[in-house]
Amino acid sequence: MALTFYTNPMSRAQIARWALHEVGADYQERILGFGAEMKSADYLAVNPMGKVPAIVHDDTIVTEAAAICLYLTEAFPEAGLAPQTRTEKADCYRWMFFAAGPVEQAITSHAMKWDEGLDAKKSATLGFGTYDAVVHTLSAFLEGRDYVCGGRFTAADLYVGAQVDWGLQFGTMPSTPAFETYAARLRERSAYKAARKIDADVIAAMQAETSA
DSSP states (O other), X not given: OOEEEEEOSSSTHHHHHHHHHHHTXXXXXXXXXXXXXXXXXXXXXXXXXXXXXXXXXXXXEEESHHHHHHHHHHHOGGGOOSOOSXXXXXXXXXXXXXXXXXXXXXXXXXXXXXXXXXXXXXXXXXXXXXXHHHHHHHHHHHTTOSBTTBSSOOHHHHHHHXXXXXXXXXXXXXXXXXXXXXXXXXXXXXXHHHHHHXXXXXXXXXXXXXXX
């Protein structure tokens, strides 16, 4: 089946490209500029939010980076990245949704300083509670683990790993030993390196075109 990948390298679409390379998918990319191009009628028919990433796999549309990671690992079972046992499924779904929900919300709120001055009562009404609680929970879980599901790399590591990797690079997550060790392990993967190189090359070409 044909697979089209809608992306901009300066976005969360980097997560989806990594997933595409991990599962060994052949894909055609369409790089969209922020603004008018992502808000065009043609692309809004793919993703009404006018955001990337998105994939169209034959006649199936998938948006949202976490959903794309899970979809691809099931659509390409030969890659062996889908959770198999009940324990793996529990860990995969639990921590992927934790990363897509509380972690994403906590980091955004903290970076924007929206959580400043909140007392315990107000924090209790938030889905993530507090930034400190979220990052401590994730860091504590990863201590002593090679991957989210234990001893092998799965779909969960694509999304959880990207959150940790980006958080360390941009300073939105604390540099704990557990985070650093986990991120270093992921950065050694050949698919990670290949995907990151493609995005880095595209970014360099875009910047050169802008400055020309």
